[in-house]
Amino acid sequence: MAFILNVIAIVLAARFLGVENFGMFSSVLAIVGILSKFVDFGIEPIVFREFSKDKENFHLFSSALTLRFVLYLILILVFNLVAPLLKYSTGEILLTNILFTTILFSMKTVNVRDLLATPFKVNLKMHYPMTLSILDNLILLIMVLYIPFTKDAVLYFVIAYSVSNLPGFVLSFHYLKKKFGYKFEATLHRAFWLLKESLPLFGFAILTTIFMQIDIVILNYYKGSFDVGIYSAGIRLTMPLNIIPGAIVTTVFPILVKRMTDQVGSDFLSNMVVKLLYFIAFVIAAVFTFEAGSLVHLIFGSDYASTSLPSSILYWCQIFLFFTHYSLAVLVAKNKQFYNFICGAIQVIVNLSANFMLIPKYSFLGAALAKLFASFASFVFIIFALNKFGYRPSIGRYKVLGWSVLMCIGLYLLSFLPLIPYLVLSPFLIAFITLGIRLFGKEELVIFFKLLNKEELGNRLIEKYNLA
Secondary structure, X not given: OHHHHHHHHHHHHHHXXXXXXXXXXXXXXXXXXXXXXXXXOOHHHHHHHHHHHOOOOOHHHHHHHHHHHHHHHHHHHHXXXXXXXXXXXXXXXXXXXXXXXXXXXXXXXXXXXXXXXXXXXHOOOOHHHHHHHHHHHHHHHHHHOOHHHOOOXXXXXXXXXXXXXXXXXXXXXXXXXXXXXOOOOOOOOOHHHHHHHHHHHHHHHHHHHHXXXXXXXXXXXXXXXXXXXXXXXXXXXHHHHHHHHHHHHHHHHHHHHHHHHOOOOOHHHHHHHHHHHHHHHHHHHHHHHOOHHHHHHHHHOHHHHHHHHHHHHHHHHHHHHHHHHHHHHHHHHOOOOHHHHHHHHHHHHHHHHHHHHHHHHHHHHHHHHHHHHHHHHHHHHHHHHHHHOOOOOOOOHHHHHHHHHHHHHHHHHHOOOOHHHHHHHHHHHHHHHHHHOOXXXXXXXXXXXXXXXXXXXXXXXXXXXXXX
């Protein structure tokens, strides 16, 4: 629901602002996204890991929160001292400072709000932060509707984008106290240890954000706000998909840590998750690609027609990024987060090199291709790293390959229909092919329903409809 509301809000904002203004907003947001990682510091995965071992100990959690508040204040101070020296205009400094508040308040920047969700993740009560995320996006959607009536549309949208997260931020503390008896305590106890443990992940967080955002900065430098607006529309279509591997990792990670602590095999669980992530990413990418032009026209309007091809490429990136996201969590669980840093470095080196080569000639299409090359390069490295530690993902390659080919053929044939029949019939085609070749085995389906706390329902469905 939060995903849907966010997409609707951003789509409407893109339409109301126009390509140029939407590109301007996206450029400033990209800068804030990169700088926000100096507040992130890669702390959350370490807190998540330690919390999974001891759910009652909130001391490290409070220390992590305090540390991020301190880092946030340092960032604000340094930016405002340096920005005038870098020839930032008054308007750019104002917009950047407003968007800096999202580092504290918003789930989108994956900083303080993400850390506040950690106790809910560990205790499998993610419906609380997810509900608050829905509230954030509902407020944003309502505020976006007033853009046509404002004089300075960009400034108003930046304020709306920031302020809409404030109620959810306040309510996060309320529910932490109500459900876990937690009250914030300003402390830096074990802060040095936390920084030391998080250092490889800090480097990875910086590198990952550069990988995700630097193409917008380079594109703006070479081509300007209009091209950024076209490319950002594609980014905004695919960015909300990040919650999918995040949600799955949130569900599986505590189980994974416990199994590793108890020295119980976890390969079957990991293989099931990898196959599920591939299934989701492939379906979304394929469904979009075969009707990309019509979908972009329907969603953003004719002004954004050029978005269709780069958007399709960005969707196919998700296959590699989904796998990498989960595999990096596995490495953290194994206390091998140094490899996360190496993975991030590979992404950035390949991405930067490809961006500087392709963007001057191919603009936003070059940026999309650069991201695809970098995503594939990190995927190859992760396969190598996992193999080194004895984990070789096994998801039934030939069956998955056959399923993928049949899906492409089926969706291609459906794409000859008008858009609405295509979208209506696609889920039936996907279900028919997936169940027909039994892509998921019985044990995988049982684990899937168990993770959803619907084990009895799953068993009944499997037996009644012979799903595996």
